[in-house]
Amino acid sequence: MAGSMHKGNIAIIGAAETDSVTVQPDMSQLELHAQAAQRALSDAGLKPSDVDGIATTAIPFEVAHHLGIKARWLDGTMVGGCSYMLHVRHAAAAIASGAAEVVLVTHGESGRSRNGVGPYGASPQSLTGQFEAPFGATTPYSIFTVPAMAYMKKYGLDRSDLAEVVVAQREYAVNNPRAMRRKPVTVDEILADSTVAYPFNKDMICVVTDAGGALVVTSAERAKDMPNADKAVYLLGSGESHEATLMSQMEDLTSFEGFRRASQEAFATAGVTHEEIDHLMCYDAFAHLPLYMMEDLGFVKPGEAAAFHKDGETRPGGRLPTNTSGGGLSYTHSGMYGMFAILEAVRQLRGEAFVQQPNVKTSFVQGVGFFFGAAGSLVLSNQQP
Numbered sequence: 001m002a003g004s005m006h007k008g009n010i011a012i013i014g015a016a017e018t019d020s021v022t023v024q025p026d027m028s029q030l031e032l033h034a035q036a037a038q039r040a041l042s043d044a045g046l047k048p049s050d051v052d053g054i055a056t057t058a059i060p061f062e063v064a065h066h067l068g069i070k071a072r073w074l075d076g077t078m079v080g081g082c083s084y085m086l087h088v089r090h091a092a093a094a095i096a097s098g099a100a101e102v103v104l105v106t107h108g109e110s111g112r113s114r115n116g117v118g119p120y121g122a123s124p125q126s127l128t129g130q131f132e133a134p135f136g137a138t139t140p141y142s143i144f145t146v147p148a149m150a151y152m153k154k155y156g157l158d159r160s161d162l163a164e165v166v167v168a169q170r171e172y173a174v175n176n177p178r179a180m181r182r183k184p185v186t187v188d189e190i191l192a193d194s195t196v197a198y199p200f201n202k203d204m205i206c207v208v209t210d211a212g213g214a215l216v217v218t219s220a221e222r223a224k225d226m227p228n229a230d231k232a233v234y235l236l237g238s239g240e241s242h243e244a245t246l247m248s249q250m251e252d253l254t255s256f257e258g259f260r261r262a263s264q265e266a267f268a269t270a271g272v273t274h275e276e277i278d279h280l281m282c283y284d285a286f287a288h289l290p291l292y293m294m295e296d297l298g299f300v301k302p303g304e305a306a307a308f309h310k311d312g313e314t315r316p317g318g319r320l321p322t323n324t325s326g327g328g329l330s331y332t333h334s335g336m337y338g339m340f341a342i343l344e345a346v347r348q349l350r351g352e353a354f355v356q357q358p359n360v361k362t363s364f365v366q367g368v369g370f371f372f373g374a375a376g377s378l379v380l381s382n383q384q385p
Helices: 029-044 060-067 083-097 127-131 145-155 159-173 187-192 257-270 289-296 305-310 338-350
Strands: 010-017 053-056 073-075 102-110 195-197 210-219 233-242 279-282 362-369 374-381
Touching: 010 029, 010 083, 010 338, 029 060, 029 102, 029 210, 053 060, 053 083, 060 073, 073 083, 083 102, 083 210, 083 233, 083 338, 083 362, 083 374, 102 338, 145 159, 159 187, 159 289, 159 305, 210 338, 233 257, 233 338, 257 289, 257 362, 257 374, 279 289, 279 338, 289 305, 289 362, 338 362, 338 374
Parallel strands: 053 073, 053 102, 279 362
Antiparallel strands: 010 210, 010 233, 102 210, 233 374, 362 374
16 A cells, blocks of 8 residues: 555556557447456556456446456546546545555546447536537537637637647647648648638647557556566656536636646646646647646746747747647547547657657646546656655
């Protein structure tokens, strides 16, 4: 049992994705969970019988039974795409308290092929169904138009600033053989493409894929005795928060309270400063999200994130390499992207990334759930304090 859930007492010791993270029409969502889980366990040098805890946005006991796991701790937290940040945080708390020793966190989603997936849309009885859908906010790209336009108006930006985010991340994806969008692109090319929902053009919206990913979490003490102990990635700090049920009811459309609160707790529990972060993963279902995150997390001042991207600070060789897999905009996005942000951070910290950045010792991972509904933050390191 670890004494604390933070400060490097908990480690990610296994990490893996499905064989492909683009299109897999022959696999169900459960199969995507299972393939990623089996690969993550193999990476950790463990068997299903070694696992006593499971966390997933699917039904936990369904995944556990399919894998032959006898769990004594279950977490079915589902708050959208940042759920996996919360799963790692909850797993750390369970391990620190003795409620579990080895936790498997799994994700699998047939976002593109829609195998075993119901129709998209809010229930007519829900708040969204009653108060936003009747006004046309029925899809992710139509719901997010309002905050994106409010943000652009406040800071005097235009669509070229959103395009700069896409161009910066595409530089990583071009050299990533697993990425779905790998063609180099310019700001002018993005703006010349058709508009999906103003201000978003096609490349400003994430890819849609079939993919799965999994993590194995245990105590740092136990990780020392595992075959790949030298690949352990330690949890320094974490945070989780939320704001409004409805995007239209946010206190400030240009800043998300969930990002601010979750990240503040993550930095406080980790005991590190912004200057000590070498690498950043921002959940990027849409091009405006990394701009919000950089500002709400405190890496730049309000209104400065667009210029930070345009100046190349997030690109290869920049001051803060960001979304180095290509992110949800170019790498993969099955619907709930948070798992893949964590996996890229782990790869960078292990020195195994497809587009490896130099001297990465700490990584900050920020997730968002639904439409500025929930938030999860992790501070990870390849060095135990």
